[in-house]
Amino acid sequence: MAKGYRASKVNPQNTVRGNQADETIIDLSEVKTSAEHYYSAHKNTILGIAGGLILLVGGYFAYKFLYSEPRNKEALEQMYQAEFLFEKDSFEMALNNPGAGFPGFKEISENYSGTDAGNLAKYYAAICNLKLGNYQEAKDFISSYKASGNIMPIMKEGITGDIQAEMNDFEGARDSYKKPVK
Structure with a gap:
Protein backbone atom coordinates (compact mmCIF):
# COMPACT_ATOMS: atom_id res chain seq x y z
CA MET A 1 0.00 0.00 0.00
CA ALA A 2 1.34 3.46 -0.94
CA LYS A 3 2.13 5.95 1.72
CA GLY A 4 -0.79 8.32 2.47
CA TYR A 5 -3.36 6.15 0.72
CA ARG A 6 -6.52 5.50 2.62
CA ALA A 7 -9.33 3.31 1.47
CA SER A 8 -12.65 5.07 1.10
CA LYS A 9 -15.45 4.14 3.42
CA VAL A 10 -18.76 3.08 1.99
CA ASN A 11 -21.67 4.98 3.45
CA PRO A 12 -24.64 2.63 3.73
CA GLN A 13 -27.12 5.51 3.28
CA ASN A 14 -25.79 6.32 -0.21
CA THR A 15 -26.18 2.81 -1.60
CA VAL A 16 -29.14 1.98 -3.78
CA ARG A 17 -31.30 -0.77 -2.41
CA GLY A 18 -33.16 -2.84 -4.85
CA ASN A 19 -34.98 -0.97 -7.64
CA GLN A 20 -35.51 2.41 -5.90
CA ALA A 21 -33.47 4.17 -8.61
CA ASP A 22 -35.68 2.64 -11.31
CA GLU A 23 -38.83 4.11 -9.76
CA THR A 24 -37.68 7.72 -10.22
CA ILE A 25 -37.00 7.41 -13.95
CA ILE A 26 -39.60 9.34 -15.94
CA ASP A 27 -41.09 7.77 -18.99
CA LEU A 28 -39.98 10.16 -21.75
CA SER A 29 -42.48 8.89 -24.27
CA GLU A 30 -45.28 9.67 -21.82
CA VAL A 31 -44.03 13.23 -21.32
CA LYS A 32 -43.67 13.71 -25.08
CA THR A 33 -47.19 12.47 -25.70
CA SER A 34 -48.71 14.71 -23.02
CA ALA A 35 -46.78 17.75 -24.37
CA GLU A 36 -48.03 17.02 -27.89
CA HIS A 37 -51.61 16.78 -26.64
CA TYR A 38 -51.28 20.06 -24.72
CA TYR A 39 -49.79 21.82 -27.76
CA SER A 40 -52.49 20.53 -30.12
CA ALA A 41 -55.22 21.59 -27.67
CA HIS A 42 -53.77 25.10 -27.15
CA LYS A 43 -52.03 25.64 -30.49
CA ASN A 44 -53.78 28.91 -31.40
CA THR A 45 -53.17 30.47 -27.99
CA ILE A 46 -49.48 29.51 -27.94
CA LEU A 47 -48.88 30.79 -31.47
CA GLY A 48 -50.84 33.98 -30.75
CA ILE A 49 -48.76 34.75 -27.66
CA ALA A 50 -45.50 33.99 -29.47
CA GLY A 51 -46.52 36.15 -32.44
CA GLY A 52 -47.59 38.97 -30.14
CA LEU A 53 -44.25 38.89 -28.33
CA ILE A 54 -42.37 38.96 -31.63
CA LEU A 55 -44.44 41.93 -32.83
CA LEU A 56 -43.96 43.75 -29.54
CA VAL A 57 -40.17 43.31 -29.52
CA GLY A 58 -39.93 44.11 -33.23
CA GLY A 59 -42.07 47.22 -32.80
CA TYR A 60 -39.92 48.45 -29.94
CA PHE A 61 -36.69 48.09 -31.91
CA ALA A 62 -38.26 49.64 -35.02
CA TYR A 63 -39.42 52.66 -33.01
CA LYS A 64 -36.08 53.04 -31.27
CA PHE A 65 -33.74 52.63 -34.24
CA LEU A 66 -35.88 53.85 -37.14
CA TYR A 67 -37.73 56.76 -35.52
CA SER A 68 -36.47 57.91 -32.14
CA GLU A 69 -32.69 57.85 -32.62
CA PRO A 70 -32.71 59.59 -36.04
CA ARG A 71 -34.99 62.34 -34.63
CA ASN A 72 -32.69 62.78 -31.64
CA LYS A 73 -29.66 63.05 -33.92
CA GLU A 74 -31.46 65.61 -36.08
CA ALA A 75 -32.44 67.65 -33.02
CA LEU A 76 -28.85 67.67 -31.77
CA GLU A 77 -27.69 68.96 -35.15
CA GLN A 78 -30.39 71.65 -35.06
CA MET A 79 -29.29 72.80 -31.59
CA TYR A 80 -25.75 73.66 -32.67
CA GLN A 81 -26.37 77.32 -33.55
CA ALA A 82 -28.59 77.94 -30.51
CA GLU A 83 -25.94 76.47 -28.18
CA PHE A 84 -23.29 78.66 -29.78
CA LEU A 85 -25.37 81.78 -29.13
CA PHE A 86 -26.23 80.60 -25.61
CA GLU A 87 -22.50 80.43 -24.83
CA LYS A 88 -22.18 84.02 -26.08
CA ASP A 89 -24.99 85.15 -23.72
CA SER A 90 -27.32 85.94 -26.64
CA PHE A 91 -30.29 84.41 -24.85
CA GLU A 92 -33.06 86.00 -26.95
CA MET A 93 -31.55 84.74 -30.19
CA ALA A 94 -30.73 81.31 -28.74
CA LEU A 95 -34.30 80.96 -27.51
CA ASN A 96 -36.19 82.13 -30.58
CA ASN A 97 -34.08 82.68 -33.70
CA PRO A 98 -30.40 81.80 -33.80
CA GLY A 99 -30.30 82.54 -37.53
CA ALA A 100 -28.84 80.64 -40.48
CA GLY A 101 -32.05 78.65 -40.77
CA PHE A 102 -31.65 76.96 -37.38
CA PRO A 103 -34.48 76.81 -34.85
CA GLY A 104 -34.15 78.15 -31.33
CA PHE A 105 -34.45 76.14 -28.13
CA LYS A 106 -38.16 76.87 -27.85
CA GLU A 107 -38.93 75.48 -31.31
CA ILE A 108 -36.63 72.48 -30.82
CA SER A 109 -38.34 71.59 -27.53
CA GLU A 110 -41.73 71.68 -29.29
CA ASN A 111 -40.75 69.92 -32.53
CA TYR A 112 -38.57 67.22 -30.99
CA SER A 113 -40.48 66.43 -27.83
CA GLY A 114 -39.90 62.89 -26.66
CA THR A 115 -36.22 62.95 -27.59
CA ASP A 116 -33.27 63.53 -25.29
CA ALA A 117 -32.25 66.58 -27.33
CA GLY A 118 -35.78 68.02 -27.11
CA ASN A 119 -35.67 67.52 -23.37
CA LEU A 120 -32.29 69.27 -23.16
CA ALA A 121 -33.70 72.15 -25.23
CA LYS A 122 -36.31 72.64 -22.48
CA TYR A 123 -33.50 73.08 -19.97
CA TYR A 124 -31.75 75.64 -22.16
CA ALA A 125 -35.05 77.42 -22.84
CA ALA A 126 -35.71 77.67 -19.10
CA ILE A 127 -32.32 79.31 -18.52
CA CYS A 128 -32.81 81.69 -21.47
CA ASN A 129 -36.22 82.75 -20.18
CA LEU A 130 -34.83 83.19 -16.67
CA LYS A 131 -32.05 85.46 -17.97
CA LEU A 132 -34.56 87.42 -20.08
CA GLY A 133 -36.93 87.96 -17.14
CA ASN A 134 -39.72 85.71 -18.47
CA TYR A 135 -40.11 83.87 -15.18
CA GLN A 136 -43.42 82.11 -15.82
CA GLU A 137 -42.18 80.71 -19.14
CA ALA A 138 -38.94 79.68 -17.45
CA LYS A 139 -40.95 77.91 -14.75
CA ASP A 140 -43.04 76.12 -17.39
CA PHE A 141 -39.97 74.92 -19.27
CA ILE A 142 -38.04 73.77 -16.19
CA SER A 143 -41.07 71.94 -14.78
CA SER A 144 -41.46 69.99 -18.04
CA TYR A 145 -37.72 69.15 -18.15
CA LYS A 146 -36.97 65.56 -17.08
Missing part, protein backbone atom coordinates in the same frame (compact mmCIF):
# COMPACT_ATOMS: atom_id res chain seq x y z
CA ALA A 147 -33.58 65.59 -15.39
CA SER A 148 -31.49 62.42 -15.30
CA GLY A 149 -28.08 61.43 -14.02
CA ASN A 150 -26.33 62.70 -10.91
CA ILE A 151 -25.79 66.37 -11.73
CA MET A 152 -28.78 67.49 -13.79
CA PRO A 153 -31.45 66.95 -11.09
CA ILE A 154 -29.40 69.19 -8.80
CA MET A 155 -29.06 71.80 -11.56
CA LYS A 156 -32.80 71.64 -12.22
CA GLU A 157 -33.60 72.31 -8.56
CA GLY A 158 -31.13 75.20 -8.49
CA ILE A 159 -32.73 76.83 -11.52
CA THR A 160 -36.19 76.19 -10.06
CA GLY A 161 -35.04 77.95 -6.89
CA ASP A 162 -33.68 80.88 -8.91
CA ILE A 163 -36.99 81.24 -10.77
CA GLN A 164 -38.99 81.11 -7.55
CA ALA A 165 -36.71 83.69 -5.92
CA GLU A 166 -37.18 86.02 -8.90
CA MET A 167 -40.95 85.54 -8.57
CA ASN A 168 -40.68 86.50 -4.84
CA ASP A 169 -41.57 82.97 -3.68
CA PHE A 170 -38.72 82.78 -1.19
CA GLU A 171 -40.06 79.80 0.76
CA GLY A 172 -40.43 77.79 -2.45
CA ALA A 173 -36.94 78.87 -3.48
CA ARG A 174 -35.53 77.75 -0.13
CA ASP A 175 -37.26 74.37 -0.49
CA SER A 176 -35.89 73.96 -4.02
CA TYR A 177 -32.37 74.79 -2.90
CA LYS A 178 -32.61 72.35 0.02
CA LYS A 179 -34.12 69.49 -1.99
CA PRO A 180 -30.82 68.23 -3.51
CA VAL A 181 -29.18 68.24 -0.08
CA LYS A 182 -31.73 65.82 1.38
Whole structure:
Protein backbone atom coordinates (compact mmCIF):
# COMPACT_ATOMS: atom_id res chain seq x y z
CA MET A 1 0.00 0.00 0.00
CA ALA A 2 1.34 3.46 -0.94
CA LYS A 3 2.13 5.95 1.72
CA GLY A 4 -0.79 8.32 2.47
CA TYR A 5 -3.36 6.15 0.72
CA ARG A 6 -6.52 5.50 2.62
CA ALA A 7 -9.33 3.31 1.47
CA SER A 8 -12.65 5.07 1.10
CA LYS A 9 -15.45 4.14 3.42
CA VAL A 10 -18.76 3.08 1.99
CA ASN A 11 -21.67 4.98 3.45
CA PRO A 12 -24.64 2.63 3.73
CA GLN A 13 -27.12 5.51 3.28
CA ASN A 14 -25.79 6.32 -0.21
CA THR A 15 -26.18 2.81 -1.60
CA VAL A 16 -29.14 1.98 -3.78
CA ARG A 17 -31.30 -0.77 -2.41
CA GLY A 18 -33.16 -2.84 -4.85
CA ASN A 19 -34.98 -0.97 -7.64
CA GLN A 20 -35.51 2.41 -5.90
CA ALA A 21 -33.47 4.17 -8.61
CA ASP A 22 -35.68 2.64 -11.31
CA GLU A 23 -38.83 4.11 -9.76
CA THR A 24 -37.68 7.72 -10.22
CA ILE A 25 -37.00 7.41 -13.95
CA ILE A 26 -39.60 9.34 -15.94
CA ASP A 27 -41.09 7.77 -18.99
CA LEU A 28 -39.98 10.16 -21.75
CA SER A 29 -42.48 8.89 -24.27
CA GLU A 30 -45.28 9.67 -21.82
CA VAL A 31 -44.03 13.23 -21.32
CA LYS A 32 -43.67 13.71 -25.08
CA THR A 33 -47.19 12.47 -25.70
CA SER A 34 -48.71 14.71 -23.02
CA ALA A 35 -46.78 17.75 -24.37
CA GLU A 36 -48.03 17.02 -27.89
CA HIS A 37 -51.61 16.78 -26.64
CA TYR A 38 -51.28 20.06 -24.72
CA TYR A 39 -49.79 21.82 -27.76
CA SER A 40 -52.49 20.53 -30.12
CA ALA A 41 -55.22 21.59 -27.67
CA HIS A 42 -53.77 25.10 -27.15
CA LYS A 43 -52.03 25.64 -30.49
CA ASN A 44 -53.78 28.91 -31.40
CA THR A 45 -53.17 30.47 -27.99
CA ILE A 46 -49.48 29.51 -27.94
CA LEU A 47 -48.88 30.79 -31.47
CA GLY A 48 -50.84 33.98 -30.75
CA ILE A 49 -48.76 34.75 -27.66
CA ALA A 50 -45.50 33.99 -29.47
CA GLY A 51 -46.52 36.15 -32.44
CA GLY A 52 -47.59 38.97 -30.14
CA LEU A 53 -44.25 38.89 -28.33
CA ILE A 54 -42.37 38.96 -31.63
CA LEU A 55 -44.44 41.93 -32.83
CA LEU A 56 -43.96 43.75 -29.54
CA VAL A 57 -40.17 43.31 -29.52
CA GLY A 58 -39.93 44.11 -33.23
CA GLY A 59 -42.07 47.22 -32.80
CA TYR A 60 -39.92 48.45 -29.94
CA PHE A 61 -36.69 48.09 -31.91
CA ALA A 62 -38.26 49.64 -35.02
CA TYR A 63 -39.42 52.66 -33.01
CA LYS A 64 -36.08 53.04 -31.27
CA PHE A 65 -33.74 52.63 -34.24
CA LEU A 66 -35.88 53.85 -37.14
CA TYR A 67 -37.73 56.76 -35.52
CA SER A 68 -36.47 57.91 -32.14
CA GLU A 69 -32.69 57.85 -32.62
CA PRO A 70 -32.71 59.59 -36.04
CA ARG A 71 -34.99 62.34 -34.63
CA ASN A 72 -32.69 62.78 -31.64
CA LYS A 73 -29.66 63.05 -33.92
CA GLU A 74 -31.46 65.61 -36.08
CA ALA A 75 -32.44 67.65 -33.02
CA LEU A 76 -28.85 67.67 -31.77
CA GLU A 77 -27.69 68.96 -35.15
CA GLN A 78 -30.39 71.65 -35.06
CA MET A 79 -29.29 72.80 -31.59
CA TYR A 80 -25.75 73.66 -32.67
CA GLN A 81 -26.37 77.32 -33.55
CA ALA A 82 -28.59 77.94 -30.51
CA GLU A 83 -25.94 76.47 -28.18
CA PHE A 84 -23.29 78.66 -29.78
CA LEU A 85 -25.37 81.78 -29.13
CA PHE A 86 -26.23 80.60 -25.61
CA GLU A 87 -22.50 80.43 -24.83
CA LYS A 88 -22.18 84.02 -26.08
CA ASP A 89 -24.99 85.15 -23.72
CA SER A 90 -27.32 85.94 -26.64
CA PHE A 91 -30.29 84.41 -24.85
CA GLU A 92 -33.06 86.00 -26.95
CA MET A 93 -31.55 84.74 -30.19
CA ALA A 94 -30.73 81.31 -28.74
CA LEU A 95 -34.30 80.96 -27.51
CA ASN A 96 -36.19 82.13 -30.58
CA ASN A 97 -34.08 82.68 -33.70
CA PRO A 98 -30.40 81.80 -33.80
CA GLY A 99 -30.30 82.54 -37.53
CA ALA A 100 -28.84 80.64 -40.48
CA GLY A 101 -32.05 78.65 -40.77
CA PHE A 102 -31.65 76.96 -37.38
CA PRO A 103 -34.48 76.81 -34.85
CA GLY A 104 -34.15 78.15 -31.33
CA PHE A 105 -34.45 76.14 -28.13
CA LYS A 106 -38.16 76.87 -27.85
CA GLU A 107 -38.93 75.48 -31.31
CA ILE A 108 -36.63 72.48 -30.82
CA SER A 109 -38.34 71.59 -27.53
CA GLU A 110 -41.73 71.68 -29.29
CA ASN A 111 -40.75 69.92 -32.53
CA TYR A 112 -38.57 67.22 -30.99
CA SER A 113 -40.48 66.43 -27.83
CA GLY A 114 -39.90 62.89 -26.66
CA THR A 115 -36.22 62.95 -27.59
CA ASP A 116 -33.27 63.53 -25.29
CA ALA A 117 -32.25 66.58 -27.33
CA GLY A 118 -35.78 68.02 -27.11
CA ASN A 119 -35.67 67.52 -23.37
CA LEU A 120 -32.29 69.27 -23.16
CA ALA A 121 -33.70 72.15 -25.23
CA LYS A 122 -36.31 72.64 -22.48
CA TYR A 123 -33.50 73.08 -19.97
CA TYR A 124 -31.75 75.64 -22.16
CA ALA A 125 -35.05 77.42 -22.84
CA ALA A 126 -35.71 77.67 -19.10
CA ILE A 127 -32.32 79.31 -18.52
CA CYS A 128 -32.81 81.69 -21.47
CA ASN A 129 -36.22 82.75 -20.18
CA LEU A 130 -34.83 83.19 -16.67
CA LYS A 131 -32.05 85.46 -17.97
CA LEU A 132 -34.56 87.42 -20.08
CA GLY A 133 -36.93 87.96 -17.14
CA ASN A 134 -39.72 85.71 -18.47
CA TYR A 135 -40.11 83.87 -15.18
CA GLN A 136 -43.42 82.11 -15.82
CA GLU A 137 -42.18 80.71 -19.14
CA ALA A 138 -38.94 79.68 -17.45
CA LYS A 139 -40.95 77.91 -14.75
CA ASP A 140 -43.04 76.12 -17.39
CA PHE A 141 -39.97 74.92 -19.27
CA ILE A 142 -38.04 73.77 -16.19
CA SER A 143 -41.07 71.94 -14.78
CA SER A 144 -41.46 69.99 -18.04
CA TYR A 145 -37.72 69.15 -18.15
CA LYS A 146 -36.97 65.56 -17.08
CA ALA A 147 -33.58 65.59 -15.39
CA SER A 148 -31.49 62.42 -15.30
CA GLY A 149 -28.08 61.43 -14.02
CA ASN A 150 -26.33 62.70 -10.91
CA ILE A 151 -25.79 66.37 -11.73
CA MET A 152 -28.78 67.49 -13.79
CA PRO A 153 -31.45 66.95 -11.09
CA ILE A 154 -29.40 69.19 -8.80
CA MET A 155 -29.06 71.80 -11.56
CA LYS A 156 -32.80 71.64 -12.22
CA GLU A 157 -33.60 72.31 -8.56
CA GLY A 158 -31.13 75.20 -8.49
CA ILE A 159 -32.73 76.83 -11.52
CA THR A 160 -36.19 76.19 -10.06
CA GLY A 161 -35.04 77.95 -6.89
CA ASP A 162 -33.68 80.88 -8.91
CA ILE A 163 -36.99 81.24 -10.77
CA GLN A 164 -38.99 81.11 -7.55
CA ALA A 165 -36.71 83.69 -5.92
CA GLU A 166 -37.18 86.02 -8.90
CA MET A 167 -40.95 85.54 -8.57
CA ASN A 168 -40.68 86.50 -4.84
CA ASP A 169 -41.57 82.97 -3.68
CA PHE A 170 -38.72 82.78 -1.19
CA GLU A 171 -40.06 79.80 0.76
CA GLY A 172 -40.43 77.79 -2.45
CA ALA A 173 -36.94 78.87 -3.48
CA ARG A 174 -35.53 77.75 -0.13
CA ASP A 175 -37.26 74.37 -0.49
CA SER A 176 -35.89 73.96 -4.02
CA TYR A 177 -32.37 74.79 -2.90
CA LYS A 178 -32.61 72.35 0.02
CA LYS A 179 -34.12 69.49 -1.99
CA PRO A 180 -30.82 68.23 -3.51
CA VAL A 181 -29.18 68.24 -0.08
CA LYS A 182 -31.73 65.82 1.38
